Amino acid sequence: MISAAAATGVALIALGVVLSPGPNMVFLLSRALTQGRRAGAWGLLGVALGFAAYLVATVAGLAGLFHAVPVAFEVVKTAGAVYLGWLALKAVRSGGGLATVPDGQGCAGRRDTAARLVVMGLVTNLLNPKIALMYAALLPQFVRPGQGSAHQQLLQLGAVQIVVALSVNALIVLGAARLAATLRRRPRWMLAQRLGTAALLTYFAVKTLLTSAPRAAA
Numbered sequence: 154m155i156s157a158a159a160a161t162g163v164a165l166i167a168l169g170v171v172l173s174p175g176p177n178m179v180f181l182l183s184r185a186l187t188q189g190r191r192a193g194a195w196g197l198l199g200v201a202l203g204f205a206a207y208l209v210a211t212v213a214g215l216a217g218l219f220h221a222v223p224v225a226f227e228v229v230k231t232a233g234a235v236y237l238g239w240l241a242l243k244a245v246r247s248g249g250g251l252a253t254v255p256d257g258q259g260c261a262g263r264r265d266t267a268a269r270l271v272v273m274g275l276v277t278n279l280l281n282p283k284i285a286l287m288y289a290a291l292l293p294q295f296v297r298p299g300q301g302s303a304h305q306q307l308l309q310l311g312a313v314q315i316v317v318a319l320s321v322n323a324l325i326v327l328g329a330a331r332l333a334a335t336l337r338r339r340p341r342w343m344l345a346q347r348l349g350t351a352a353l354l355t356y357f358a359v360k361t362l363l364t365s366a367p368r369a370a371a
Contacts, residue, residue: 155309159295163310167317170287176237176357177284180277181322183244183350185329188264193326195267199274201319206279208311211288212304226285233280234361240277241354244347282364287314 171178177200185193207215218225265273278284292314296306335342 154301155295155306155313156297156300159297159306159310160313163292163295163313164317166287166291167314168321170283171318171321174353175283176233176277176281176354176361177274177322178325179350179353179357180240180274181326182329183347184265184270184273185326186333187347188270189333190326190330191267192265192270193330194323195270196274197319197322197326199271199276200278200322201315202271202275203278203281203284204311204315204318206275207284207288208308208315211292211311212307215285215289226282229280229285230282230361230364233282234358236276236280237354237358237361241351241358244351244354282361286364 181193181196181200184196288311292307292310293303295310296303300306
């Protein structure tokens with residue numbers, strides 16, 4: 154069983170990570186703004202599955218893999234940068250004509266299916282090196298001998314991180330969906346939103362390429 158101090162430490166780190174702008178936040182904001190609350194919720198489900206996958210990988214020895222095979226992290230971050238670049242291009246090219254979607258469900262010329270949104274959220278999270286670093290390098294630091302098996306502690310610490318991240322991201326989706334009602338009446342704002350999203354995704358693509366691999370523990 155993890156201690157209250159460990160849970161608090163992970164919760165604070167998770168809060169700092171989720172509140173700092175990154176690929177997950179930009180993806181969820183863009184889906185909720187352009188396609189509404191449901192789209193944001195489906196995207197959030199994909200992000201949640203990405204967290205779960207990283208947690209399982211961490212328990213299985215993700216940090217050891219990155220340390221033993223540095224090219225594995227390079228593959229993750231390079232694929233992540235390419236994917237973010239593709240999303241940036243998609244943001245610029247999509248929505249040449251913006252259609253109004255009723256009942257506050259957002260506005261977009263083309264709406265993604267639920268399955269596509271889940272996959273996009275999953276891939277965005279899996280190819281986010283910031284999340285990979287958090288699970289591979291930070292979470293293991295809170296594992297303490299004598300407080301149960303390392304696997305159980307990692308699962309509990311990961312659960313804390315996931316609850317914090319999903320709670321904050323859910324609030325972001327709800328806030329963005331409400332803002333969509335205003336944007337729906339102002340097509341120029343939607344254009345600015347798409348261009349801003351593309352610029353942010355391009356920035357994070359470059360930042361992803363510059364991310365360093367986790368260092369081995371001393």
